Amino acid sequence: MTTSQKAAILGGGVIGGGWLARFLLNGWDVAVYDPDPEAERKIGAVLANARRALPMLYEVRLPAEGRLVFCDTLAEAVAGATWIQESAPERLDLKHAILADVERHAPADAIIGSSTSGFRPSQLQEGLERPGAVLVAHPFNPVYLLPLVELVPSAVNAPDTVTRAADILRSIGMFPLTIGKEIDAHIADRLLEAVWREALWLVKDGIATTGEIDDAIRYGFGLRWAQMGLFETYRIAGGEAGMRHFLAQFGPALQWPWTKLMDVPDLTDELVERIAAQSDAQSGHMTIRELERLRDDNLVAKMRALKGRNAAVGVLLNAHEKTIAPPSEAVAGQALQTISRIVPVDWTDYNGHMNESRYGQAFSDAADAVLAVIGAGEDYVAAGNSFFTVETGIKYLAELHAGAPIHVETVVTEGAGKKLRLRHSLLGEDGTLHATGEQLLIHVSLETRRACEPTDAVRSALEGLAAAHAGLVR
Amino acid sequence: MTTSQKAAILGGGVIGGGWLARFLLNGWDVAVYDPDPEAERKIGAVLANARRALPMLYEVRLPAEGRLVFCDTLAEAVAGATWIQESAPERLDLKHAILADVERHAPADAIIGSSTSGFRPSQLQEGLERPGAVLVAHPFNPVYLLPLVELVPSAVNAPDTVTRAADILRSIGMFPLTIGKEIDAHIADRLLEAVWREALWLVKDGIATTGEIDDAIRYGFGLRWAQMGLFETYRIAGGEAGMRHFLAQFGPALQWPWTKLMDVPDLTDELVERIAAQSDAQSGHMTIRELERLRDDNLVAKMRALKGRNAAVGVLLNAHEKTIAPPSEAVAGQALQTISRIVPVDWTDYNGHMNESRYGQAFSDAADAVLAVIGAGEDYVAAGNSFFTVETGIKYLAELHAGAPIHVETVVTEGAGKKLRLRHSLLGEDGTLHATGEQLLIHVSLETRRACEPTDAVRSALEGLAAAHAGLVR
Numbered sequence: 022m023t024t025s026q027k028a029a030i031l032g033g034g035v036i037g038g039g040w041l042a043r044f045l046l047n048g049w050d051v052a053v054y055d056p057d058p059e060a061e062r063k064i065g066a067v068l069a070n071a072r073r074a075l076p077m078l079y080e081v082r083l084p085a086e087g088r089l090v091f092c093d094t095l096a097e098a099v100a101g102a103t104w105i106q107e108s109a110p111e112r113l114d115l116k117h118a119i120l121a122d123v124e125r126h127a128p129a130d131a132i133i134g135s136s137t138s139g140f141r142p143s144q145l146q147e148g149l150e151r152p153g154a155v156l157v158a159h160p161f162n163p164v165y166l167l168p169l170v171e172l173v174p175s176a177v178n179a180p181d182t183v184t185r186a187a188d189i190l191r192s193i194g195m196f197p198l199t200i201g202k203e204i205d206a207h208i209a210d211r212l213l214e215a216v217w218r219e220a221l222w223l224v225k226d227g228i229a230t231t232g233e234i235d236d237a238i239r240y241g242f243g244l245r246w247a248q249m250g251l252f253e254t255y256r257i258a259g260g261e262a263g264m265r266h267f268l269a270q271f272g273p274a275l276q277w278p279w280t281k282l283m284d285v286p287d288l289t290d291e292l293v294e295r296i297a298a299q300s301d302a303q304s305g306h307m308t309i310r311e312l313e314r315l316r317d318d319n320l321v322a323k324m325r326a327l328k329g330r331n332a333a334v335g336v337l338l339n340a341h342e343k344t345i346a347p348p349s350e351a352v353a354g355q356a357l358q359t360i361s362r363i364v365p366v367d368w369t370d371y372n373g374h375m376n377e378s379r380y381g382q383a384f385s386d387a388a389d390a391v392l393a394v395i396g397a398g399e400d401y402v403a404a405g406n407s408f409f410t411v412e413t414g415i416k417y418l419a420e421l422h423a424g425a426p427i428h429v430e431t432v433v434t435e436g437a438g439k440k441l442r443l444r445h446s447l448l449g450e451d452g453t454l455h456a457t458g459e460q461l462l463i464h465v466s467l468e469t470r471r472a473c474e475p476t477d478a479v480r481s482a483l484e485g486l487a488a489a490h491a492g493l494v495r
Numbered sequence: 496m497t498t499s500q501k502a503a504i505l506g507g508g509v510i511g512g513g514w515l516a517r518f519l520l521n522g523w524d525v526a527v528y529d530p531d532p533e534a535e536r537k538i539g540a541v542l543a544n545a546r547r548a549l550p551m552l553y554e555v556r557l558p559a560e561g562r563l564v565f566c567d568t569l570a571e572a573v574a575g576a577t578w579i580q581e582s583a584p585e586r587l588d589l590k591h592a593i594l595a596d597v598e599r600h601a602p603a604d605a606i607i608g609s610s611t612s613g614f615r616p617s618q619l620q621e622g623l624e625r626p627g628a629v630l631v632a633h634p635f636n637p638v639y640l641l642p643l644v645e646l647v648p649s650a651v652n653a654p655d656t657v658t659r660a661a662d663i664l665r666s667i668g669m670f671p672l673t674i675g676k677e678i679d680a681h682i683a684d685r686l687l688e689a690v691w692r693e694a695l696w697l698v699k700d701g702i703a704t705t706g707e708i709d710d711a712i713r714y715g716f717g718l719r720w721a722q723m724g725l726f727e728t729y730r731i732a733g734g735e736a737g738m739r740h741f742l743a744q745f746g747p748a749l750q751w752p753w754t755k756l757m758d759v760p761d762l763t764d765e766l767v768e769r770i771a772a773q774s775d776a777q778s779g780h781m782t783i784r785e786l787e788r789l790r791d792d793n794l795v796a797k798m799r800a801l802k803g804r805n806a807a808v809g810v811l812l813n814a815h816e817k818t819i820a821p822p823s824e825a826v827a828g829q830a831l832q833t834i835s836r837i838v839p840v841d842w843t844d845y846n847g848h849m850n851e852s853r854y855g856q857a858f859s860d861a862a863d864a865v866l867a868v869i870g871a872g873e874d875y876v877a878a879g880n881s882f883f884t885v886e887t888g889i890k891y892l893a894e895l896h897a898g899a900p901i902h903v904e905t906v907v908t909e910g911a912g913k914k915l916r917l918r919h920s921l922l923g924e925d926g927t928l929h930a931t932g933e934q935l936l937i938h939v940s941l942e943t944r945r946a947c948e949p950t951d952a953v954r955s956a957l958e959g960l961a962a963a964h965a966g967l968v969r
Binding site for chain 2 (some may be wrong): 166191198237278288
């Protein structure tokens, strides 16, 4: 067991609080200095969010939290710290004063990161005794979830300092992007600021509202950018002919008034060649077809994640889905056709086939279809009743792969009082039996979370269905 | 059963092909006209991608595909069509010629959409007999997955035409964003073009490579934008004080050289008021705290979707996870501690608790931990062997909610030859038993996908573990 390391957080707003949570939840001791009398309350709010969200990202427990101390002085906060993070307001004089104070009290080998959105490291380093200890470490909100940190050294930072800084950031789950040449606002904020200024024009000129602009992003290119960025996406758009073709095709548009940003670089042969070569280095190990598949699989997985939460694009997908397929209908003497679908890519695992738990998902969804048939669907749940599964058994007979059409047939083998027992058969397109499932559900009150009798209407529908299936029960 | 409707696709490149797939896979008949002799091959490639990906988005089967016809003439393609989509190259003279030809042959009430990235609808309508039939319907690549369509009418389009167009687009799963005032490049492409031009400068000036710019997007704000856009994200950044505070805080940066886009609107009181009011209308029904939770839950779900695919940010999360927790270790006479984790938000369902299938997921992951202990982990799978689950039984004893810490203890109840039988106990933080699971796995060759004997090393490790657990088997 290594002794835990100490991080000093100077400035505890949304950004400082996010840094604090990152370090603390990854096992570091954290000392905070913020003269704001409200700091402890504000940090508490960020930390509560972080404690809830960050651990959910992992299939393992995070290390035990470090020790959190609120300090009355900057000197106390930075004493013995391995990493010191300055997140003061965006004023150079203020940052200079803080950094000068830091170097008076910090250990000689401490790394001092600044969260500045816009200042260049050489600006921050002006007038310091040990400028080589200070570099830009610019994170993105929410800092406890988004991994990007722009790590920007100047010429005075030793390469070893940059490497050590990057290693520390990686150890707390972040993605340090080292930027070799300093520039105002680094990289990401330049892109963001261009979008922001363009968006302000659209609102000012009455072309779109803030809500419409957000929709244009989250139903469109925002979905792409969570996986591939700008250039890899456009490389695909260029097709087999690649990035040079894309640039030739869209080059002329650079002269058109498609944005207010009319100061554009000339697409010289040299620039085209540089972009194409960099794009080859980045993505050239995959064919366009492979990139398309990768893009599509990732889009499907992300869109399905939002569908599961009924958020953003998920709202649209769920609404559209309801218009596609009619609900299951009971036909006397026949098993219910409960599920008919395609195996999605996010249901597969490292063995390249549908994970065992997703057979359980299909049967869980099949049970929901039965519940809808007996009038115990969404409205019934909203009114405070439901059925919970108490026991399930699955026999796996054959593998399934992404893209395979499957359907589930379900028989009510027992339906009386609080009890509902189902037998499911999971079949492939050609009728092959891939799995069977037995499931026992109990009717519950969602208020008491305990077993109770269903409503008369549901009980009678359930008994009717059980009677109609009586001949199918082996 | 309604008779299926017909869409005409004029131009079958990546965009036209994507439109074609959207209509066809949603049950429309589709007629294509594209003079390119390669059109059928190119469309085939897009359609193959679409047939694979689009159906995976839904928990139900899409309707049966419509009929696809390649036509020799534009007249044949548009005859009887309800929707006609023009996706020709971005040249106004070319689009004019096509649209004039379309209105000579199309039904009087057909809607004619143009995929133009940049032209305004009134430009397209110039010189037409029935300009009111033509509007911009600008989609995003891949058209078969991304739902956004910018629907831009001019003053000559009847409101009923716009409503009908929007209804049709929604019926094929798209998100029509009607833009009230035409402008070059509409909304999304203006934002994209601003980013693109800024990115070209960064490459030209040697600040960053294409790969670094893409990383700055996909590990940072790209993750945010798949759910909330620009303004709702910044509303949160403004905290309890809201959008006015955010604008006051970041207003001065508009004058700074944070992008090459230096033509900026004045942040007058009127503009600030407009943005704040629009933001209130968009998100004012939620507190900042609620927005933060929504943002975080969606981020967690999306990041976990990419983690499951080991793509983009998922690569980072998986690598970090390996540094956090040591693998399970066998201790003689004790159950294996196989899983220790938090219930993530994407494991919960409409009942507000962990879905039954995720108990199966936890037990499936627990089995993987056992396999790692006996030397049948990742490398073993890569070498062509694995264990497949053939039978599982779960008893659900108590509910679990998002954020709950859980752990799983696993006993090898049988381990000999090809057979591995496990008994899992899923426990809460306080030791409450939430579920038990019994699982039978069989050793398989990943080449033949059939049962076979494990390697000697794995067999002997398995037998050793079974012997060590003998006293724990009830």
